[in-house]
Amino acid sequence: MARFEIKEDFYLDQQPFKILSGAIHYFRVHPEDWYHSLYNLKALGFNTVETYVPWNLHEPKEGKFNFKGIADVERFLKIAQDLGLYAIVRPSPYICAEWEFGGLPAWLLEKKEMRIRSSDSQFLACIEHYYEQLLPRLAPFELENGGNILMMQVENEYGSYGEDKTYLRAVKRLMRRAGIRCPLFTSDGPWRATLRAGSMIEDDIFTTGNFGSKADYNFSQMQEFFDEHGKKWPLMCMEFWDGWFNRWKEPIIRRDGEELAEAIHEVLKRGSINLYMFHGGTNFGFMNGCSARGTTDLPQVTSYDYDALLNEQGNPTAKYFAVKQMIATHYPDYPQLEPLVKESIETSACLVDKVSLFETVDSIAKPIESLYPLSATELGQGYGYTLYQVEDTWDADEERLRVIDARDRMQLYLNGHLQATQYQTEIGEDIFCKAKKKALAHIDILIENMGRVNYGHKLLADTQTKGIRQGVCKDLHFMLGWKQYALELDTLDGLDFSKEWKEGQPAFYRYHLQLDRVKDSFIDLSGFGKGVVFVNGVNIGRFWDVGPTLSLYVPHGLLKEGENEMIVFETEGRYQETLPLVSQPIFKIIKGENL
Numbered sequence: 032m033a034r035f036e037i038k039e040d041f042y043l044d045q046q047p048f049k050i051l052s053g054a055i056h057y058f059r060v061h062p063e064d065w066y067h068s069l070y071n072l073k074a075l076g077f078n079t080v081e082t083y084v085p086w087n088l089h090e091p092k093e094g095k096f097n098f099k100g101i102a103d104v105e106r107f108l109k110i111a112q113d114l115g116l117y118a119i120v121r122p123s124p125y126i127c128a129e130w131e132f133g134g135l136p137a138w139l140l141e142k143k144e145m146r147i148r149s150s151d152s153q154f155l156a157c158i159e160h161y162y163e164q165l166l167p168r169l170a171p172f173e174l175e176n177g178g179n180i181l182m183m184q185v186e187n188e189y190g191s192y193g194e195d196k197t198y199l200r201a202v203k204r205l206m207r208r209a210g211i212r213c214p215l216f217t218s219d220g221p222w223r224a225t226l227r228a229g230s231m232i233e234d235d236i237f238t239t240g241n242f243g244s245k246a247d248y249n250f251s252q253m254q255e256f257f258d259e260h261g262k263k264w265p266l267m268c269m270e271f272w273d274g275w276f277n278r279w280k281e282p283i284i285r286r287d288g289e290e291l292a293e294a295i296h297e298v299l300k301r302g303s304i305n306l307y308m309f310h311g312g313t314n315f316g317f318m319n320g321c322s323a324r325g326t327t328d329l330p331q332v333t334s335y336d337y338d339a340l341l342n343e344q345g346n347p348t349a350k351y352f353a354v355k356q357m358i359a360t361h362y363p364d365y366p367q368l369e370p371l372v373k374e375s376i377e378t379s380a381c382l383v384d385k386v387s388l389f390e391t392v393d394s395i396a397k398p399i400e401s402l403y404p405l406s407a408t409e410l411g412q413g414y415g416y417t418l419y420q421v422e423d424t425w426d427a428d429e430e431r432l433r434v435i436d437a438r439d440r441m442q443l444y445l446n447g448h449l450q451a452t453q454y455q456t457e458i459g460e461d462i463f464c465k466a467k468k469k470a471l472a473h474i475d476i477l478i479e480n481m482g483r484v485n486y487g488h489k490l491l492a493d494t495q496t497k498g499i500r501q502g503v504c505k506d507l508h509f510m511l512g513w514k515q516y517a518l519e520l521d522t523l524d525g526l527d528f529s530k531e532w533k534e535g536q537p538a539f540y541r542y543h544l545q546l547d548r549v550k551d552s553f554i555d556l557s558g559f560g561k562g563v564v565f566v567n568g569v570n571i572g573r574f575w576d577v578g579p580t581l582s583l584y585v586p587h588g589l590l591k592e593g594e595n596e597m598i599v600f601e602t603e604g605r606y607q608e609t610l611p612l613v614s615q616p617i618f619k620i621i622k623g624e625n626l
Contacts, residue, residue: 053309137413190229243272266302274338333572560603578619
């Protein structure tokens with residue numbers, strides 16, 4: 032069997048080996064497109080694919096595991112191996128990756144006495160149960176077992192979070208106990224503070240760095256750290272950032288392809304590389320991450336295009352060809368091929384049904400009653416929306432309402448009419464509502480969980496618990512007698528379109544699409560406000576008219592010949608009679624953007 036070793040250089044079967052890797056996250060690409068993306072990586076002249084493994088995808092509920100469909104990491108690795116690609120796998124408990132909660136499952140928040148990413152025995156027990164399911168599936172793909180995995184990651188950028196070496200060693204032991212025998216590594220920022228805190232160099236675990244420019248300087252910092260510990264190791268950038276992620280209301284971030292190609296060449300002169308990302312893909316469902324900024328968390332968009340070498344749908348970009356030319360010029364021994372290109376279609380779907388959320392909510396979720404409102408965590412809810420309902424008598428013609436401590440976005444309705452929309456730091460401000468004195472009024476409060484932070488100290492913050500966390504005040508007192516619905520929207524089978532639709536309320540809109548051929552497309556949502564879209568029952572992600580993206584990518588693997596169903600859940604009271612499908616993504620120009 033083949034053998035991979037880390038000495039003063041990387042060795043594959045005792046021959047020096049330079050790793051040219053690209054990141055493709057199987058969980059961000061439809062399974063029918065895995066071959067397409069992996070082939071295009073091989074066609075670039077690269078020899079390795081890297082992927083994270085998100086814990087929250089594989090154990091969405093505690094003790095309930097998923098390794099099918101888009102979670103079938105074994106199939107992804109097999110396709111890569113069949114194409115002649117080696118693999119770097121990063122099954123660390125935390126991944127960052129601009130992924131919801133950095134890949135940590137939301138159900139961990141239910142364990143209030145537990146400290147995540149630490150040597151807390153409760154946390155380690157949760158990891159162990161997960162690894163007992165995951166790692167035996169990965170072990171057969173190790174190189175020495177006839178597979179293609181070169182090495183695996185212990186923890187991810189831990190030096191930017193903590194320095195609990197007892198925790199790191201415990202994760203390593205769990206990996207070894209589960210049968211993992213390949214070389215292990217950590218990845219951190221390339222400066223001494225993060226390398227010292229997050230690496231396991233004292234335990235002879237290989238150390239890599241993450242950066243996106245200034246390779247000579249950053250590699251020199253890493254080399255100094257190696258020398259300090261007497262290590263003669265090869266240099267590798269585990270994440271060379273060839274683009275960047277995007278957040279709502281902010282300009283699209285771009286990087287020049289020719290400049291990138293030269294920057295990659297600078298890395299390869301001294302070491303090995305993993306391009307982050309080679310194909311970014313899509314944050315399907317509610318899996319977008321969130322950036323922590325002071326008192327505000329800034330959610331990221333559904334598209335994880337990342338301005339990568341392949342665009343969101345997996346087709347080569349100008350950046351791809353710039354890098355391909357650089358490889359052909361300076362590394363002609365790496366064979367290249369012509370990349371694959373997928374076609375897109377343009378068509379439209381027709382509206383056939385619509386129903387207000389408040390009318391059909393009992394058909395899609397069971398009410399949970401309590402004296403005070405419960406947070407999403409207390410409801411056992413990880414993702415999506417939470418609807419709170421209460422009735423109370425009005426003591427004056429105008430009452431002051433305040434939602435106390437809620438996350439992330441709140442819409443308050445009085446007798447079915449929108450009174451206020453508040454977001455994070457605005458929540459808690461006065462809302463003055465008019466109703467008839469002494470009359471019984473009905474209040475609906477829709478809370479959207481817009482995504483948990485994926486990086487930094489705020490992983491521990493109480494803001495990662497969503498929904499209403501304290502209560503709702505009318506005048507100066509908390510209101511009692513709440514009914515709440517956990518709307519994770521895992522299935523929409525119970526939607527009752529025979530019920531009433533009311534203007535200006537959150538609603539579901541069902542569209543039918545007839546296709547005689549199946550290809551990729553993008554749904555144009557510029558005529559809608561905010562919400563999520565389901566294609567043949569699959570949640571393809573969030574949209575929001577604030578931009579910078581105004582469309583959602585639809586992989587051909589979600590469509591079928593004949594009739595297709597698309598359901599838009601829209602919270603702002605905006606919709607269209609037709610749902611346009613277009614061949615290219617649609618953007619909103621935001622000041623400072625260079626498209």
